[in-house]
Amino acid sequence: MMNKRITATISSLFAALVATAQAAFVSADSVAVFYPAGYDATQHEPSLIFDQQPLAIHQLPSDWQLRPRFSMKDGHSVATIDVKGQVDFYGTGEVTGPLRRNGRTISLWNVDTPAYSVDGGTHLYQSHPWVMGLRADGTAFGIIADNTWRQSISITDHQVTFDSQGPSFRVVIIERDSPQALMKALGNLTGKMELPPLWALGYQQCRFSYQPDTRVMEIADLLRKHRIPSDVIWMDIDYMDGYRIFTFNPREFPQPQRLNAYLHEHDFKAVYMIDPGVKVEPGYFVDDQGTAGDYWVKTADGRPFEGKVWPGWCHFPDFTRPDVRTWWATLYKDFMATGIDGVWNDMNEPTAFEQSENTMPLNNVHIGENRALRTGKNDNAFSHLRFHNVYGMQMVRASRDGLLLANPQKRPFILSRSNFLGGQRYAATWTGDNLSSPEQMKLSVPMSLTLGLSGQPFSGPDIGGFCENATGELLAEWTAMGVFFPFVRNHNIKGTIDQEPWAFTPDVLDACRTAINRRYRLMPYIYTIFREASQNGMPVMRPLFMADAKDLPNWATNIPSPQGDKWQALTLESETDSYQATLRQRPGSVIPLANLAQSTTSMRTDSLTLLVCLDAQGHATGQLYEDDGDGFGYRSGQYRLLSLEATVDKRNLTVSLRQAEGNMTPLNRTLRIGLVHHGRVEYSAWQSGNNASMKIKKSVLK
Numbered sequence: 001m002m003n004k005r006i007t008a009t010i011s012s013l014f015a016a017l018v019a020t021a022q023a024a025f026v027s028a029d030s031v032a033v034f035y036p037a038g039y040d041a042t043q044h045e046p047s048l049i050f051d052q053q054p055l056a057i058h059q060l061p062s063d064w065q066l067r068p069r070f071s072m073k074d075g076h077s078v079a080t081i082d083v084k085g086q087v088d089f090y091g092t093g094e095v096t097g098p099l100r101r102n103g104r105t106i107s108l109w110n111v112d113t114p115a116y117s118v119d120g121g122t123h124l125y126q127s128h129p130w131v132m133g134l135r136a137d138g139t140a141f142g143i144i145a146d147n148t149w150r151q152s153i154s155i156t157d158h159q160v161t162f163d164s165q166g167p168s169f170r171v172v173i174i175e176r177d178s179p180q181a182l183m184k185a186l187g188n189l190t191g192k193m194e195l196p197p198l199w200a201l202g203y204q205q206c207r208f209s210y211q212p213d214t215r216v217m218e219i220a221d222l223l224r225k226h227r228i229p230s231d232v233i234w235m236d237i238d239y240m241d242g243y244r245i246f247t248f249n250p251r252e253f254p255q256p257q258r259l260n261a262y263l264h265e266h267d268f269k270a271v272y273m274i275d276p277g278v279k280v281e282p283g284y285f286v287d288d289q290g291t292a293g294d295y296w297v298k299t300a301d302g303r304p305f306e307g308k309v310w311p312g313w314c315h316f317p318d319f320t321r322p323d324v325r326t327w328w329a330t331l332y333k334d335f336m337a338t339g340i341d342g343v344w345n346d347m348n349e350p351t352a353f354e355q356s357e358n359t360m361p362l363n364n365v366h367i368g369e370n371r372a373l374r375t376g377k378n379d380n381a382f383s384h385l386r387f388h389n390v391y392g393m394q395m396v397r398a399s400r401d402g403l404l405l406a407n408p409q410k411r412p413f414i415l416s417r418s419n420f421l422g423g424q425r426y427a428a429t430w431t432g433d434n435l436s437s438p439e440q441m442k443l444s445v446p447m448s449l450t451l452g453l454s455g456q457p458f459s460g461p462d463i464g465g466f467c468e469n470a471t472g473e474l475l476a477e478w479t480a481m482g483v484f485f486p487f488v489r490n491h492n493i494k495g496t497i498d499q500e501p502w503a504f505t506p507d508v509l510d511a512c513r514t515a516i517n518r519r520y521r522l523m524p525y526i527y528t529i530f531r532e533a534s535q536n537g538m539p540v541m542r543p544l545f546m547a548d549a550k551d552l553p554n555w556a557t558n559i560p561s562p563q564g565d566k567w568q569a570l571t572l573e574s575e576t577d578s579y580q581a582t583l584r585q586r587p588g589s590v591i592p593l594a595n596l597a598q599s600t601t602s603m604r605t606d607s608l609t610l611l612v613c614l615d616a617q618g619h620a621t622g623q624l625y626e627d628d629g630d631g632f633g634y635r636s637g638q639y640r641l642l643s644l645e646a647t648v649d650k651r652n653l654t655v656s657l658r659q660a661e662g663n664m665t666p667l668n669r670t671l672r673i674g675l676v677h678h679g680r681v682e683y684s685a686w687q688s689g690n691n692a693s694m695k696i697k698k699s700v701l702k
Contacts (some may be wrong), residue, residue, distance in 0.1 A: 022070060024060040029173040029183065032060055032271075036070035036079070036168040043167040044379050046369055047299045048390050049129075049422040051191030054172050062495045066141060074142045077168045079284055081143055081160045089155050090543075093128025093454040094431060099446040099543060102130070105154040108351040110389050110418045112358050115435040115467045125349060125432045127389040128421040128454040129153065131160050132182060134545065134615035140182040144172040148420065150389050166386060179546055180538065187537015191425040195534040197411040198629035199269050200342065200428070201526055202231025203483070203516045204583035205500065206379040206491040209238035212252035214258040215362065219500070220266050226502050228513050229598050233263060234344065234489070235272040243311035244279045246286055246335050248517050260339030267599040268339035271415070276348050277314030280306055286331065290315055295324045297384070300363040307352030307360060319394035320366040320387050325401065326524045331616050332402030341412035345399055345427065346391035360384045368668065392418025398678040409631050415487075418436075421455060425639040428458035428487055436492070436499075438467025448485055451541030453636055457530070458485030459541075464499045472504030476511040476579040483519040486540040487531075490628065511579040516578075518572055519522070519597055522594040524605055528625040539630035547586065568613050569640050569679040585676050590622030590644040590655065593674070600629065608666045609683070610644060610655050613676040614700065618648035626664065637663040646673075651698065666690075675700065 024218075026032040033054050047053065047528050060067075068079040089101040094114055097104055107123035129145035131153060146152065149166025162171070162214070172189070175184040179665035204603040205223060210216045216233055223230045239256075240249040260270045278286050290296055296304035296315040306313045318324050332343070351358050364384040365468060380386075396416045403412035416427040423429075431447050434440045444461035451459040463482040464470040470478075470492065479501065481487055492499040502510035526540075532541050566583040572593070585591060591611040598604040605626055612620050622644035627634040647654055655673050659666055673684040677700050684694035 003546070004686055010350055025059050026060045026064065026065075027652045028058070028541055029185070030063060030067075031072050031189070032081075032173045032175075034068050034070075034171045036077070036170070039168055039170060043386070044146060044148070044169055046187035048148065048393065048420065049144065049146055050189050051422065051425060052189055052362050066143070067175050068173075069170060069281075072168075075165075077147075077164045077166060078271035079145060079162045079164075079169070079171050081171070081173070082158065083133060083158050087133045087157070088545075089131055089133055089160070089454045090131045091128065091132035091142070091450065092153055092155075093130065093456075094124050094126040094447065096124070096430070096443055097254050098323070099364075099449055101450075102157050103155065103387075105152060107150075107152045109150050109176055110350040110388060110392065110420075111355075112347070112433075112435040114347055116432070116440070125417045126392075126419045126423075126429065128451075128456075129162065130186070130421050130454050131155065132179070133160075134179055134452055137176070138178055140176050140461060141563075142174040142176075142182050142186055144171060144174075144421070146170045149386050150388070168241050183453070183455075183534045183538050186404035190422040190455050190537075192537045193428075194536050195411065195426045195531055195634065196428065196458065197413055198523075199231045199525065201486075201530060202488070202491040202600050203229055203519060204234065204487075205230060206234035206462075206489055207236065207499070208491070208493050209212060209314035210234075211238045211249075213255070216259060217262050217434060220263055220268050222500070222502060223268075224266060224598065226509060226513065227598065228501055229596070230268070230515050231599050231601075232269045232271055232342070232489075234491070235270065235384075237273050237275070237310055237346075242279070243275075243309075244281070244284055245274050245277075245284070246331055247337075249601045256338040256340075257558045260341075264339065267601040269415070270339065270439065271336075271342035271344055272340050273346055274335075274343040274399070275309065275346055276316055276319075276350055277307070277309035277311065277352075278317065279311035279313055280313040283335040285286075285316060285610045289327065290317060293323070293327055295321070297424065298365040299361070300365060304363070305364050307350075307362060309351060313350075316360070317395075317398075318366050319391060319398055320368050322369060325394065325398035325543070328398040329393075332399070335483065336406035342415070342478065343399055343403060344617060345392070345396050345414060345416045348395045348416060349388075350391050354456050361390060362388075381631065390420045392416055393420040393423040393426065396423065397425075399428045411630055411632070419456070424456045424458070429456060430487055430489065431461045432461060433493070434462055435467045436496075436639045437468075438474060438476060438477075439466060441474065441481070444485075445481075448507070449539070449543050450639045452486075452541050453543070457533040457538070457540040458486050460489065462489065462491040464490050464492060466491055466493050468493075469496045470499050472508040475499060475501070475504060476508045479512040480515040480579045480581050483515045488519060511577050514573060514577060514580060520597055520600075520603065521572060521593045521595075521609075522591070523600060523603055524594050524608065524624055524626075528623055531625040533624075547611070568676045570611065570613075570676045572681075585611060585613040587613050588620050589613050590620045590646055591623065592624045592644065605669075607670045607686075609674050610646075610651065611676055611681070612646045612655060614646065614648065614653075620646040627662075633663075640666070648696065652693055653696045654693040655690060 071078045108127035108129045131143045133141045145162040145168035151164035154161045174185045239253045297318045320655045362385045366387045414427040440540045448459045464475045593609040624642040627639035639662040672686045675682045
C-alpha cells in the first residue's frame with residue numbers, strides 16, 4: 001500500500017488539475033476516478049471511505065462507458081450516471097424495500113428511527129453512497145460517491161443520481177466481469193472486515209434491559225437448562241450508574257467482575273453498551289477529562305454542544321479528531337478489565353433528543369483530522385452537515401483501538417448501530433430498532449443482503465423484533481430463518497412481553513432450539529465463510545444471483561430455488577417441524593458439520609460430518625478453516641485451511657481432507673459422509689483418518 005503522505009500529495013495534485021475543469025483518471029485495474037470542475041479537497045479529504053486510496057493515474061480510455069455528469073441544482077451538487085441496456089441495481093447500504101433497487105430513492109442521513117418510522121424508512125441508521133449494477137451478461141459495475149455530506153440516491157432503470165447538500169464531490173466507478181469480482185474490488189478499496197472471534201458468530205441473547213445482575217445469571221442458567229446453544233449475553237444501558245458511560249450501577253451491578261466471571265464459567269461472553277453521550281457533570285471522570293482536553297463537539301459560536309440523551313444533558317466527543325479518538329480509546333482499559341468481552345456502540349447517529357431530527361444542529365463544528373486546516377470556528381467545511389454521517393463510524397474506529405489497547409491478544413468485537421461505507425473495518429452492525437411484525441421479519445432478508453452487497457458482511461436483525469410484542473409464532477418463524485444471518489441475536493425493548501425462546505409454548509421452544517442447533521452444527525462452514533469475507537470482501541450472506549449472474553432474467557422472477565431443481569433439498573434432523581427453513585445444497589459442494597455443542601467454546605472439529613452434493617460429473621469440493629477462535633496467531637500461520645474433495649470411482653464415493661495452508665498441527669479426526677440427493681441425506685459409518693468412503697446407488701449419478 002502506498003505511503004499515506006505520498007497518497008495525500010498525489011490527491012492534492014489531482015485536486016489542482018481539476019481546479020478549473022472536469023478531469024478523469026483510471027487505474028490499470030479498471031477503477032476510474034472522476035473529479036468535477038472546481039473540486040475542493042479540503043471539503044472531502046482525507047476520504048473516510050477508502051482504506052486504499054483510488055489513485056487512478058492514467059488517462060481515461062475513450063471507450064470507457066460510464067461517465068458522471070456533474071452539475072449544480074438549487075444549491076445542491078449533483079452527479080448523474082447514465083446507464084445503457086438492461087441493468088439491475090443493488091447496494092445502497094442499510095435500506096428498507098426490495099433487494100433490487102431500481103426505481104428507488106433513498107436519503108443518506110443517519111437517524112434514530114424506531115420501527116423504521118421516519119420518512120417511511122427511506123433513511124435509517126447508516127449511509128452507504130454505493131450502487132452496484134449487474135448487467136444481463138453477468139458483468140458488473142460499482143459507483144461510489146466519495147461524499148459524506150447529506151445526500152440522496154435516485155435510481156431508475158437507466159440512471160443513477162447522487163444529489164448532495166455539500167460541495168462538488170468526486171465519483172469512483174469500478175468495472176468488473178462478475179459481481180463476485182466487483183465485491184472483491186470494493187473490499188480492496190474500502191477495506192475488509194477483520195476476522196471476528198468465533199464466539200461472535202454464536203447465538204446471542206439480549207434485552208433492554210436484563211437487570212439486576214442476578215437476572216443476567218438467571219438468563220444464562222435458563223439458556224443452559226433448556227439446552228439452547230448460545231455464546232453471548234448482552235447488557236443494555238441499565239447496567240450503568242445513572243446512564244453514565246464506563247460506570248456500573250452500584251445497587252444492581254455492584255460487582256461486574258463477579259458477574260462476568262459467572263458468565264465465563266458457563267461458557268458465555270459478555271457484551272456491554274457504550275453510547276457517545278457523556279453526562280454533563282463536574283466530578284464525573286469522563287466529563288472532567290473531556291472538558292479538560294477540550295474534546296467536545298462545538299456549537300457554531302464555539303461553546304461545547306450539550307444535547308439530551310439517556311443521562312440528561314450530555315457532551316459529545318468530536319471523534320473526527322485523532323487526539324479525541326486516542327483519548328476515547330484509553331477509557332476502555334479499566335472497563336474491559338472487569339471481564340467484558342465485547343462492546344456495543346449505540347445512539348451514535350448521533351442521537352440528541354429534543355433537537356431537530358433528533359440530532360445535533362447542522363452548524364455544529366468539528367475539527368476534523370487536521371487542526372491546521374481550520375480557517376474559522378464557523379467554517380462550513382467542518383460543519384456537522386459534513387460529519388454527521390460518519391460520526392458513528394469514527395466512534396467505532398476509536399472504540400476498536402480501545403479494545404485492542406485493553407486486550408491486545410484478543411480480537412475485538414464491536415457492534416454499532418450507525419456506520420458509513422467502509423465502516424466494516426471497525427465494527428459489525430445490526431439493522432436497528434425494528435418492529436415485531438411479519439412484514440419486518442421478511443424485510444430483514446433484503447436488508448442484510450444489501451448490507452453485504454455494500455461491503456458490510458457482518459450484520460443481522462433483532463430476531464423477534466425490537467419494538468412492540470412478538471408472538472410465539474413470529475418468534476419461531478424468525479428464529480428458524482434468523483439463524484442463517486451473519487449476526488444472530490434475540491433482542492426486545494422495555495415494556496414488552498418476554499421474548500426468550502422459552503417465553504411462549506413448548507412448541508415454540510422446540511422450534512427455536514432446533515433452528516439454533518442448526519446454526520451450531522453449521523458453525524465450521526459459517527466460520528470458513530467469515531474467514532473468506534475477511535480475506536476478499538465477499539458477503540457472508542449472498543443473494544442467489546451470485547450462483548449464476550448470467551441467468552439474470554430468472555432472478556427477477558423470484559424462482560423458488562436456484563437453477564431449478566438442481567440444488568438438492570436436505571434436512572439436518574431425523575424429524576423436524578413446520579417452522580424450519582428449507583435448506584438446499586449446491587451441486588458440486590462439500591459442507592463440513594460439527595457435532596452439536598452448547599457453545600463455540602465447547603465445539604470440537606475432530607469429529608465432522610461432510611455433506612456432499614455431487615455435480616453431474618460426480619465431483620464436489622469445499623473448504624474448512626480452523627484456528628484458535630480468538631487472538632491473532634492466524635496472522636503468523638497458526639491456522640489450518642483444508643481442502644475437501646469428493647470423487648466417485650464406479651460406485652465408491654470418497655471424501656478426502658488435505659491441509660492446503662497454515663502451520664497448525666493436523667488433527668486426528670473421525671469423519672462420516674452425508675450424501676445429499678433426492679431430498680434425503682444418506683450417512684456412511686464413522687471412520688478414522690482424513691478420508692471417508694461409502695458405496696452409493698447408481699441412481700445418485702443420474
